[in-house]
Amino acid sequence: MDVKDFRYDLPQELIAQDPLEDRSSSRLLVLDKDTGEITHKHFYDIIDYLDEGDCLVLNETKVIPARLMGVKKDTGAVVEILLLKRKSKTVWECLVKPGKKCRVGAVIEFGEGLLTGTVSDIVEEGNRIIEFEFDGIFEEILDKLGTMPLPPYITHTLKDRNRYQTVYAKNDGSAAAPTAGLHFTKELLKDIEDKGVKLAKVTLHVGLGTFRPVKVSDVRQHHMHSEFFQVSKEAADIINSTRANGKRVICVGTTSTRTVESASDDKGYLKEKSGWTDIFIYPGYKFKVLDALITNFHLPESTLVMLVSALAGREKVLHAYEEAVKEKYRFFSFGDAMFIK
Template identity: 60%
Template structure:
């Protein structure tokens, strides 16, 4: 299977640069994964597409203000750091720019010296392992010095940093937002609950995989970067009960889908667990953990388009994307949504 099979021409003006003032004001493309039929709708109508007994699964990971701008000790050269994941203690796996300026032993200073980082090694993907040096509580220092790590295709600044967080974000650790969840407000979640739809939470901390393009020609040759996931006993019980009574499990976002598929692939059931997943889902994969998927519109030739195509077939997904482009849907992180049932 060739990566070019998942390519499409996207007009640059359809890449959403800013979030809508009202989270729920996005458009919603509903795709029937059995027939390929598409329907144009609005996000608030998601309530009408769910039925009593369904279960909506949300990723409650919270984005770290993980982009730091510092200077190299001794030379004053500007260095940009993106925190990806905490390894142990105060050592972090990071991406740095320019990487050639940061070697083992290099010290980078941030702010007025409230934080410094010493390079202690290289990561497999070309990044750097940095050991953080600070006084006080790291997350408080990070809140003061860090910026939201918006994707490179977003050129506008984001005055309200909370617009790159879901309203239910809780567990700090992501380098990027689980963007399908950005459309929800507490009010619409209450509407969904009042309809008899269960809401369950999992955690997957979005990491390097979000920033890595597929650089191989053959899809099967691509390797995903591992990301941390966690499922509680309460969520496992809710999902198991949903399946037993014939309800649908609808994942909000590819991160939720990957977590559920990881657990079902490893254990054959939903259970309390945590670990690291590098699952790569593309056409030919047999979906086990989800019956529906809410997702944004993704980059051409990305692993996310491949995952969606595994769930709803490549032909149906590509047709839906061409329809979305024709109808001027907004794409990517701050864009519109697609519901596949």
């Protein structure tokens, strides 16, 4: 299976640079995974495709302002840091630019000494383990000094950082937003619940591994970075009872998908569980829990295009993407949505 099999052509101008004023007014491409039929709607129409007794799986992770600008204490050189994985209260695995200047022992100051970090180790792919020193509460300091780690294809400045956050975001820890959830408003979610659709809330802290380009030609040789996930007993019970009643489990986003597929046994039964997952879903994968998926439009040759192709078939997905390009849909994080039913 060649990575080039998941390529498609995307005009630069279709990459969404700003979120829409109204989250739920984005467009929605509905793809029938069995027939390949495509329907064009708006996201607020999603409620028409949800039935009483169905279950929506939401990822409650919250994006932290994980990008920090600092200076090396000895030279004054500017250093950019992206917090990736929390190892303990004061220790993080970080992506550092420029990495070469930050050897073990390097001390970096942020906010004129409000926060200080010392590089204690160099790990996989040159990431740095940094031990931070500060007075007070780390999250409050981060709120003051950090900025949202927007993907590199977004060049505009984000005016309101809450727009790169779902309305149900709760658990701090992500370096990127679970973007399929950005389309929901609180009002739309209430209407969905009033219709008798259950909401199962899980957590997967999104790392940059999700977006890491596939650098091998044979897809099967690609290795995903691990990400922390958590499924509560309540969420597991909701999902299990939905399946037992013959109703659908509909995941909001690829992160929710990877969470439930990681947490279930071979028969699709979930228990309360937390841990790290590096699950990689590509064509040939047999889904154990998920029946349908709400997702955004993803980068060519990305693991996310491979995941949706595993659900609906590569040819149908790439045809839907071609149709979306033709109809001038907005792509990627702040773009439009797709429902694979």
